[in-house]
Amino acid sequence: MDIAFTVHLPVDTDSVPFIRGLCRQALEHLRIERTVVDEVALALTEACANVVQHAGEHAEYEVEVAIDDRLCRISVVDSGEGFDPAALSGGAGRSPLDEGRGLLLMQALVDRLDFRHESDGRHRVTLEKRLAPHPPLRLVDPV
DSSP: OOOOEEEEEETTTTHHHHHHEEEEEEETTOOOOOHHHHHHHHHHHHHHHHHHSSSOOOOOOEEEEESSSEEEEEEEESSSHHHHHHHHHSSSSOGGGGHHHHHHHHHSSSEEEEEEETTOOOEEEEEEEEOOEEEEEEOOOOO
């Protein structure tokens, strides 16, 4: 079964638990492992909290959720000021993610984290998480 929806939200602290709960319910309906649901919910919370904190007054944002048998893909899109990941880097050898704990947390919780500046001026953060358990490691005898 596939579930997909888009929600348009005001930039307001009350919007964060609302969308987190909606996404959590969709994942639980599909009987996704609780640990995976918790990780997706926390990563989504961080992405939305960043929008609420940085997008500016009178802005709206949207959350696009697509869940299938193997993957949950969530995009958080806003028209706020955004940021330039290259500008966040504190120096040689440091990642742009070193500057923000929320960004580090999102990176640790999902399998893929992507930031895009779209041609229409909006900013998109995409989170992807595999839903199937990782296959067990197997030791192979060299032949």
